[in-house]
Amino acid sequence: MTDKKQQAPHLPNRGNGRALPAVAALACGLLLTAGLCLLIVRYQNAQLRERFESDTARLTALTQTQLLAHFETLLGVKGLFAASDTVDRRQFQRFLAQQDLKKNHPGFQAIQFVRMVPAAQRQPYLDAMRADAGSMPEGAPRFDIKPPGARPVHYVIEFTVPMEGNGAAIGLDLASMPSHLTALELGRDSGLPVATERVKLVQDPSGQAGFVMRVPLYRNGMPTQTVEQRQLALLGFGAIVYRVGDLMKEVIDPQLIPHMRIRIVDTGYVRGSGPPLAVPAPMFDSREAYPEVVPGGAELPGLVTHHPIEIGQRGWRLDFVARDGDRYGHNYLLPASVAVSGVVISLLIAVQLVALDRRRVLAAQLAAALAEQKAIVDNATVGIELVRDRTIRSSNQGAAGMLGYEPAEIIGRSTRAKFPSDEAYRAFGEQVYPTLLTGRSWSGDVEWVRKDGSHTWCRLHGKLVDVARPDGDSIWVSYDIGAQRQADAALQAANADLQRSLAQVARTQREVADLSELSGFLQACPALDDALDCIGEFALRLFPDSSGVVYMMEADRETLSARATWGPAPALPTLTADACWALRRGKAYRMERASASLCCPHLGAGHDAADAPYACFPLAAQANTFGLLSIRHGGPATHAAAELRYQLATAMAEHIGLALANMLLRDTLRQQSVRDPLTGLHNRRHLAEVLPRELARAHRSGAGLAVAIVDVDHFKRFNDRHGHDAGDAVLVAVAQAMLAQVRQGDLVCRYGGEEFVVLLTDIDVTLGESRSEQIRLAISQLAPAHLGQPLGQITASLGLAFYPQHGGTADSLLKSADTALYRAKEDGRNRVCVSAAPAPA
Ligand SMILES: Nc1nc2c(ncn2[C@@H]2O[C@H](COP(=O)(O)OP(=O)(O)OP(=O)(O)O)[C@@H](O)[C@H]2O)c(=O)[nH]1
Structure with a gap:
């Protein structure tokens, strides 16, 4: 069996690895998508950060600008005191009223003047203040420096604007508070504005973070180039008290509040101006400052920035944390869209690649299949x-x-x-x-x-x-299928030939059997006529559509008579050898074509051998033709069929010829055994066979039977006188004379020498006697001659005996006849004597 692999078309390998490009494309697509999304996110982040940084920078700058604007007010206070070291409370209030601080700088809690009072000046100062009618007509008798206690120098809040809500701060000695004191001394020594750390404003019950910005005020006319000079020249401080929350509300764009959390921490003095803070102090938190503002989304840890600013020599750090929302929130729609699109496109590309590969594989398979199919078709x-x-x-x-x-x-x-x-x-x-x-x-x-x-x-x-x-x-x-058809035709022809051969074999077998049966019948036939009857019947078996005749040679050896026929009667019932080419030529003769001259005359004038082919076979034995078999077929046949039937006819002729020859030979022998060769009469042996049979028949029929013994008178003397040959001639003449006087069915035999027996059947005594007398008379009337010489009169004596009167058996009857013959001789010869013997018992 052929391996299936060898039968399968050679197709491209579809094994592992074919999906690799699609997977690679998908991976690349996903990577590109991821990268693109990442870039978009980064770009968005950068955009957000840029916006955030811009917002926070702007906010920081604005904060700083606003604070500077505030500080300009403080510088105005400094200018006020630069004009006069003795600015009283009313001047101060008038100055501030012109600033319209409540309106322009709502973040102010208060603006103050802090006077530096050395310990030695404490009491004079208190006295002056208590007596000062500038602030109120009755003065301020309860004015005091608080908290009480001795300090090297006092920094007393001398007046504050507005007073409402800030009155509690009047008289407060800032030197008692280390954080204020540090800032005051730093401002004193630096000559620059200075801010405090986060302080809790005593006048502010809200508890929000505050700080104080102060500017040192020096006495006019005193040098302030050095620290010592500035320490000596110090008059006090102009101060502004801020509530950081209120201040930042002025500064911060409220629209940004929902989008970010802003915290401000105080990181301590810069440039070593003061002790650093261990922990930055929270100054402001937008979440607390704007509780009414609904914040955006969650804080974005990745969007944080810090901006330092310097406020009165203190470092503030503005911490910004963006909140998720429409300003800083990530727009995930675009990257998501890009991601989805990228994934979809990647998948589509991968699918397309797979489909492309599939198409390519299918195309290759199709091409291979087509090539294979073409090869198959071509080959x-x-x-x-x-x-x-x-x-x-x-x-x-x-x-x-x-x-x-x-x-x-x-x-x-x-x-x-x-x-x-x-x-x-x-x-x-x-x-x-x-x-x-x-x-x-x-x-x-x-x-x-x-x-x-x-x-x-x-x-x-x-x-x-x-x-x-x-x-x-x-x-x-x-x-x-030309060759096949030829082979089929040849096979059919061979088969037909075989069938024909088989049929022919069967027919031949049947014919052989018929011939054999014919031979058997012919051998079994007792007489020639019986045999001839069989021939006609078997001839019709062997040649069903034929007719024919068997001629037998007559005793004259010249003519042949039809003795057996089948089919239509022959044209000539008798013929001579001239009438048949077979007899003329002494061998078989056949004719299967029209030829008037070569057609045997015995078939009749005008016989057409083309329509009715025939064959004639001489029947001969030992070169002695004794007959003729003539077969006339019903119609023409093929050459082979004609040959076969001719062979069969030949075989039939041989069988018939042999059988008839044997039969003739047998008849001849038998005739020779029962005939007398001289006279041709039956002999004594024949009489011995016939007489008992005739006696039995007469016995059965009751008919009479006569036996006459005929003896030529004085034949010895005749022989002696005329010779033996003349005697033979006389015997022949006597025989012929006796035959002429008897009926058919009677028997004349030569009994021996010159003695004859005549058997007369179905006869009575009277007729027997008269017939015997006729015989005697006929003999006596003979005039025999030999060699032209008359031989004289011949006479004969007859002894006659009848059945059953004179004997019941052949012997007794012959004996009675012989006795009667003896008496006829005795009585003078040339007479008939009837037996006188009595009938047997
Ligand atoms: N030519 C011839 N003679 C025969 C033949 N057979 C017998 N004979 C002779 O016939 C003669 C018979 O003679 P016999 O028996 O004495 O009788 P016969 O001379 O006829 O005298 P009768 O019978 O008493 O009248 C013999 O001489 C035989 O030789 C035969 O076939 N041919």
Whole structure:
């Protein structure tokens, strides 16, 4: 069995690895998508950060600008004191009123003047303040420095604007508070504005963070270039008290609050101006400052920035944390869209690649299959053709070569070119298309014409490709069966020959059997006539449509008489040798064609041997022709059949000839044994056979029977006188005379020498006596001669005995007759004496 792998078409490998490009493309696509999404996210982040940084930078700058604007107010206070070291409370209030601080700087808690009071000046100062009518007409008798206690220097809040809500701060000695004291001393020594750390404003019950910005005020006219000079020249401080929350509300764009959390921490003095803070002090938190503002989404840890600013020699750090939302929140729609699109596109690309690969594989498979199919078609031993519109559209080598064409020669030609005639082509179409139009395939044998004009037979199978389009393509497969048909024909012929041979064998066997049976019958026949009757019957068995005749030679050896016939009677019942070519030529003669001159005359004038062939066979034994077999057949036959029936006729003739020859020989021998050769009469042996039989018949029938013994008188003397030959002639003449006097059925035999016995059947005494007398008379009337010489009168004596009167047996009857003969001799010869013997008991 052929390996299936070898049968499978050679197709591209579809194993592992074919999906690799698609997977790689998908991976690349996903990677690109991820990268693109990452870039978008990063870009968005950068955008957000840029916006965030821009917002926070702007906010920081704005904060700083706003604070500077605030500080300008403080610088205005400094200018106020630069004009006069003795600015009283009313001047101060008037100055501030011009600033319209409540309106322009709502973040102010208060603006103050802090006076530096050395310990030595404490009391004078208190006295002056308590007596000062500038602030109120009755003065401020309860004014005091608080908290009480001795300190090297006091920094006393001398007046504050507004007073409402800030009155508690009047008289407060800032030197008692280390954080204030540090800031005051730093401002004093630096000559620059200085801020405090976060302080809790005593005048502010809200508890929010606060700080105080102060600017040192020096006495006019005193140098302030050095620290010492500035310490000596210090008058006090102009101060602004801030509530950080209120301040930042002025500064911060409220629209940003929902989008970010802003915290401000105080990181301590910068440039070593003071002790650093271990922990930055929170100054402001937008979440607390704007509780009414609904914050955006969650804080974005990745969107945090810090901006340091310097406020009165203190470092503030503004911490910004963006909140998720429409300003800083990530727009995931775009990356998500990109991601989804990228994934979809990647998948589509991968699917396309898979499909492309699949198409490529399918295309390769299709190409391989087509190539294989083409190879199969091209190399097929059968013919394969595509026909459309009765035109050969394609043809393989098998189809073209079958008719001696090259494919290029026959492609494009009409299918009619293959058929021997228009009629054959039309008949083919009428036979084929009814089947094809049902959608079934048609198969059949067609006779086609080769390129060289010779014809061949092809077995054809056809089918419409699309039954809905009868004029469309049809596929035809053909193979040359010319040789096969020849072989089939030869086989059929051989088979027919074999059948004929077998039939012939059977017929021959039957004929042999018939011949054998004929031989058996012929051998069993007691007489020639019986045999001849059998011949006619068997001849009809062997030659059923025949007629014929068997002629037998007559005693004259000249003529032949028809003794057995079958079918129509022969034209000549008797003939001579001249009437038959077989007898003339001494050998078998047959004639199977019309020829008047060569046709045997015994068949009759005008016999046509072409219509009725015949054969004649001489029947001979030991070169002695004794008969003729003539067979006339019913009609012509093929040469072989004619030969066979001639052989059969020959065999039949041989069988018949041999059988008849044997029969004739047997008859001759028998005749010789029972006949007297001289006279031709039956002899004594024959009489011994016949007499008992005739006696039995007479006994059965009751008829009479007579036996007469006839003896020539004085024959010895006749012999002696005329010689023995003359005696023989007399005996012959006597025999003929006796035969002439008896009836058919009677018997005349030579009993011995010159003695004869005449057996007269079915006769009574009277007739027997008269018949015996007739015999005697006939003999006596003979005038025999020999060699031209008369021999004189002949007489004979007869002894007559009758059955049953004179004997019941052959012996007794002959004895009675012999006794009667003796008496006739005794009584003078030439007479008839009847036995006188008595009837047997
Ligand atoms: N020519 C011839 N003679 C025969 C033949 N057979 C017998 N004879 C002779 O016939 C004669 C018979 O003679 P016999 O028996 O004495 O009788 P016969 O002379 O006829 O005398 P009768 O009978 O008393 O009248 C013999 O001489 C025989 O030789 C025969 O076939 N041919």
